[in-house]
Amino acid sequence: MTAPTAFAISRERLMLLLMGLILALGMMSYLTLPKREDPEITIRTALVMATHPGLDLAQLEELVARPLEEATRAIEGVDEIRTRIGMGTVVLEVDLETSVPEAAIPSVFGEIEDDLAALAPTMPEGTRGPLINTDFGAVSIASIALTGPDFSLSEIKDQAEVLRDRLYGKEGISAVEVHGVQEERIWLETRSEAHGNIYTLLPVIAKALQGQNVSLSAGSVLLDGQRMPVEISGELRDADQIADLLVEVPGAGKGARLVRLGDLITVRRGTVDPAERPVFHNGRPAILLSVEMAAGEDITVVGDMLRGELDAFAASLPVGMAAELSTFQPAVVADSVNEALVNMGQTFVVVLFVMLAFIGWRQALIVATIVPLAVGFAFA
Missing domain, CATH: 3.30.70.1430 (Multidrug efflux transporter AcrB pore domain)
Structure with a gap:
């Protein structure tokens, strides 16, 4: 009998204590070990x-x-x-x-x-x-798609930004990026039934629009020791205000007359056409949020938190708008971890029954215990 074996047998209680300590340390390390689908890579x-x-x-x-x-x-x-x-x-x-x-x-x-x-x-x-x-090595752990067939992309984007701001305040999340947002435009379109000389009025329309939203100083007022700037109202803030703009149109023999711009052309608010890098979810136009996890975090814990936040946010959305997970790495990682634990348990059972076929149950149990001890020692 070798010296290490004799030492272990003669100090049975000490060995049991050490094995229990190794298993406890391994379990603690396993529970606190950062888990993620992709390894953290230092980008240089x-x-x-x-x-x-x-x-x-x-x-x-x-x-x-x-x-x-x-x-x-x-x-x-x-x-x-x-x-x-x-x-x-x-x-x-x-x-x-x-x-x-x-x-x-x-x-x-x-x-x-x-x-x-x-x-x-x-x-x-x-x-x-x-x-x-310098951020091209970042990998998202989840992507959330916001859709709404009865809503414009602009309205969906507003809700996506609310969710983004909400997630930024949560521990374990390092970045949230919004994808599929289309730049908005105010479109001025001629109608098919428009008068033939509408194109001759385009310089007049352009001049009228250029005269709006000009920032000029209107002075200031001194009030209780504080100087308050005076602002001039009249800015065009939406498509309806542009359509209501009065344009001076030359008349035949009667001089110029004022005509509402919306009566000459169609004014509407829309996005760039064609769309730039559009996003679709289940065949519907969508706004996508990609969520990145902070370094050193447990992806399963962050995933549970993310599901809870998404469920609470989805309940507050307008009727007809939905927020769904498009990809979700925490579920993949949880399945992989569970599969590894099942494999370890199967290995323990197989070793135990094989040893029982050749030696006694006590010796077989000792040999089979090597499997969880080795795993615990590796984590510890």
Whole structure:
């Protein structure tokens, strides 16, 4: 009998205490262990992009790419810069040195962003950017789709923003992004039955619209030692006010006459056409919220909280509007964890019955106990 075995047998109570302690520590570690579908990956690369459709490739390299490279290379911690130049586009991939501590990466990225922002005014006129993206490694744990066949996308977006603000205040959530929002426009459309000379009135209509919403100082009033600005009312705030605008239309022999703009053309509020990156859920136009989890959190706990918040929010929505989970990683993680526990239990039972076929039940129980002890020791 070897010395470790003899020591364990001679101190039975101590061994039982140690095994119980290992199992307890393993269980505590399992319950507090962060769980997520995708591993946390430290991103050490920043993407910098600038566009200028009026420059050729040589001009882009000389006037845009080279200044960006020089400004970025001067920052401490930058290891390698890879540049791609396409038609009207410059993209830089900036890698940080592996020696940069993980905690210092955001500050280095912030320094890159500040230096490039200071460089922007020196870029050729018409240059868009430079824009920096350091968040392309983020992964959402859930996506929530808001739909409503009887509501406009603008009305659905308003409710989506309410839910976004509500989730931002919850622990464990780091970011909530809204997708599928379409930029709104006021559309002025001629009618098929419109008079033939309507197109000759377009300059008059444009002049009348340009004369509105002009911000001019109307002075100020000194009241109890405080100077209060005086504002002029009359701003056009919606499509109905634009339609009610009076336009001076030249008349035949009778001079100019005032005509309501809505009587000349159709004024309506709508979104850009065609839609830019629209989102659909179950075949219906939708606004989508993607929810990202903070580092070090348990995805199953955050998922339970998210379900509760979504149920409470859905109950407050107008009749005909719905908020549903489109993707939900916490359920996938919970199934995977449960499957691992079931596999461990099956392994324990199989080992126990195999050992019972060859040795006594006490020895078989000792051998089978190695399975949960090994798992507990790994977690501890």
